[in-house]
Amino acid sequence: MQHFNAEGEKLSLKSVQPRGFYFSSQERTIIGNGLRHFISIPAQGGEELHSELQKEISRCFKKEIERGVDNPILIGCIPFDVSAPSCLYVPENVTSYSNRPDLNNEPNVLGSINDFGVVSKRSKPNESSFKEAVDKAVGKFKSTELEKAVLSRVLEIELNSDVDVEQILTRLIKQNPKGFHFSIPQPDRSVLVGASPELLIRKEGGSIYSNPLAGSAKRQSNKQQDKITSEKLQGSVKDNYEHRLVIDQIATQLSPYCQTLHVPQQPSLFDTPTMWHLATSIEGELKDAQTNALQLACLLHPTPAVCGYPFNLSHDAIKELEPHDRGMFTGMVGWCDAQGNGEWAVTIRCGKVRDNSVRLFAGAGIVDASCPNAEWAETEAKLGTMLDAFGLKEQEVA
Template sequence: MTTMDSETDSIGLVADDEATRLLAAYEAGSSFLFSAPHGVLLARGVSAIVPKTQCAREELPRRVADFLNSATEFGRRNPMVVGAVPFGESLPAHLVLPDEVVRAAPLNVVVSQPPRNGAPDCSVRPVPAPAEYERGVSRVLRRLEVGELSKVVLARSLELTAAEPIDVRGVLRNLALADPASYTFAVDLPRHGEDGTRDSFGAPPPLRRTFLGASPELLVSRRGMRVRSNPMAGSRPRSTDPVEDQRRAAELSTSDKDHREHAAVVDAVVQALRPFCRDLQVPAPSVISTAAMWHLATEITGELRDPATSSLELADALHPTPAVCGTPLQRARDVIAETEPFERGYYAGMVGWCDAAGDGEWVVAIRCADIEDDSMRLYAGAGIVAGSDPADELAETSAKFRTALSAMGLDQAV
């Protein structure tokens, strides 16, 4: 295996048969994994943590640029940060400079059914209860009717408690191999009650909490002057019956309600990218699939106006999109805070990496779980617009939970 020299940060390329070895080499508490359709990135160790100051999050790109410049002065060649940015501003971003980074070609092994033997004995508590979630959707619909806003993404969560510590590596492996076309990620986080803050280079405090998932949605990537975003909104659960599955895909492709929801997200992404890009290409949406869902997606591409614009600056301008929040943005944030009986934390935030040259890739943190010892919290949301039905939105969140539940070998009605 070719590794990155920890003194120079030169990234080695790994043969395509090494992708599953990188996945197996992941260790919770000391690694960051990012598996994308075009390749796998494994970052090991922590040389430093981006200082967590009280400045507004829109200053994050500048802080990270200054941090990477400092790392360059310490002898690093094109260093990068990896990590997660939360949905809201009640938590700081958690971004670190790894000791080394290894890359591989994409995973090309698909395991449609994760191992069922040894599935953990778990208690499951939905928050809120399904009936209360439907009532929350109904309350949001009434606010839409009077014109307060046009869309709200309302989420619910599942709190799982196992009889023993959860096998983080096993869950990550099952997520990645079930759908290599998704963006599978795992980020070490400070335990609840620990902030992990450190202002200088040196050994970090231990991190024993993991945020992981298999997101279908690319927020933004930057490679040289090329920019790409793939917003998604509008969805249907998959069916095990091939005929019914295709019927659902066809229904989604012609649904006025879903196309209106999708268009609002695409318009917001285009407006956010336009100041940074020229020659934006915005094709008609297409219907794409994951193991659990059909989605409407639009692949937007463009060219940067200024080579100094980093991937993190682009991601910060886009986040959060209406696909995970709503429109208008601040009003939707307020309704989410009033309606959801939990803090989103890093759910619906963004996960990825950015290097000193500005290249990087950030995905929307959905289809995800927050794992700490024997407990795990899952999250799933649905976009509420005029014409939404509370029972349908509940069913959509249940289908989205299947991604993480299947990775644990669980098959529970939620």
Template sequence: MVESSTFENAWLKDFSALCRGFLFTSPWRSLVTQGCYTTLTEPVQDAAALDGDFQQQLRQHFAAAKKQGIEKPILVGAIPFDVSQPAALFIPESHQTFKRADLLAALPTELSALPAVRRRAAVPDHDAFTQMVADAVAATQRGDLDKVVLSRLMDIVTEQPVDSAALMQRVMAQNPNSYHFHLPLPQGGVLLGASPELMLRKQGRDFSSCPLAGSARRDSDSQTDRAAGETLMNSSKDRHEHQLVTDAMRSTLQPRSRLLSVPTVPSLITTSTLWHLATQIDGEVQDPRENALSLACLLHPTPALSGFPHQQAQQLIQQLEPFDRQLFGGIVGWCDDAGNGEWVVTIRCGTVHDSRVRLFAGAGIVADSQPESEWRETGVKLDTMLRAFGLQ
């Protein structure tokens, strides 16, 4: 099966058809898939090992796909926060690439309405979440760990089933510069979102990453908005949180890199709702067998998703969070048989199954975090998805 480099405009305008497969958009390369050649649902615990079982199976699946006439096979899908859990990955029968700007331009000016919301509930509620944060702050102050990322959910029930393609259109229109993903799940329903954070992009031997840690709410007044960004850049709490992430990523990537550039000072980037501290990491792999998936799994989960040190952070997350993150806080993207690909962090996202919607947001907790402030920050992050329902 032959992949084409661009869609015909008619394809781009049939958004519901695009959402039947895996839809992924990026400023670098956007794609959509058709059909499923085979699934890979086993955990990716050893996927960072170039000679590990997962990478050997992936090479075998790619070779078999080529024999079946899939000229340029790719692996697509999502990996959970806990890599010991099953993945949601598959090799499609075919795929097409396109320019994100073309898809955004093809979105209708009048977007379909979403069904009315019957009820919504925070999981955990305000008091339980702020107590979680207070417990985590105490743990960091005792020296048990340096940082932990705690998250919360928003459960929504609608009057009628949600058309996930219509929801995806609204999310894209409101967040045009994010990485967008819409993934049908094996157990039914879909995972969709508009992530601001690149975990790993690889082209040839070159790779890049752009972790985010430390954020502040934006303001409609331009002067107040700029001041919020400057305050974030000068915040010792947020700079410390960000430094923990970049230091850990440097030490993880260094042994596998021939060249590696990690700036010592972060930069500021924006989404429609937040300022973020970001660091653009660039490198070149030592081993030509590295692929986008091996590097992404080497990094995942970064301290921006779990905390630092990771083992202690993951134990505290399991102790404090009253739910299983599953695919939330994981990574979603693709990798081709040449090793190129792109994976983004599964944040600013939700799952949709009939009339039930579950949204996810997290925040990094360090020794001087304030519980009420973290509740507000996660609320702003939930706004990315809530705005599509008119509930921000």
């Protein structure tokens, strides 16, 4: 079977040439090297075992088991648009740890990065266009049944020297210890790297866990002001409404697959070094423990946290209002094994790196109460995770 990228170019093992694969959480670290299989089949319908994607993965796993691999592992990413090519790998060699590497004994990690100079920068869309798109989205809430739309932007930066992706990844791990960290090579010779705070789904045996985020506020340097900010977020009618749309949708989708499903009535606060989020920890036990992690991830993706609600209307609004292709941004990234276990995070707080070119991504959930200025500021704050990893200040790329 032949597979093609978005530009219609044929993809093959030779065209991929991965430099290694990495995914880590507080639960497990997966490091892969070498390449046995590359899968670009779109994830559309991937929640079904008879889908083309699931059948191809099963075929690859079977080949690996036949050559003596006890429990083959798949690692990679799936784009926001599930009709676009996936980027999934079965590595030749995989090392799995029960936690992530300890960086506490590497005190110079944060100070060791090269001082990058910004040669050029461009936001797509620019500030005025993004705010105009927010206004248009709010207008749709009044004239249609659309209740939420997530709008994103891309910050394109050209630096004065090539980027060492491993160094950026190490800094992301050090700076964001609670995140989901990843470095996944792409067919266009770029590398997708990031530190997502959001778990789409984790499956181990018959147990599942999801921790969706929706509703955000920028962290403050002053401790008292930061506390006030978190309390305002927790009490925000707008943000709680946005969050509830996400939780209700995920619960509705998971319920038919679960014999038990616990969904807290109220969200809790979740913090990263740059942001406060509203979060809900959802736990359940599957009716059929053989349902694999990627099936569940495909069932949920994309959630209202990255697309909107209802799905069709929000997806149409994104296509109309966003001037760029999101690619892997707001997709999902992670791993699964031949036993059906796995972990998939939402691909946010990330960037694509190729030589000295960097593309960073950020988005904001738009609801009826949204203010264009506040939504732009939210995207600026969310870019802080990746800018910090490059040693860049917000004002340097503003």
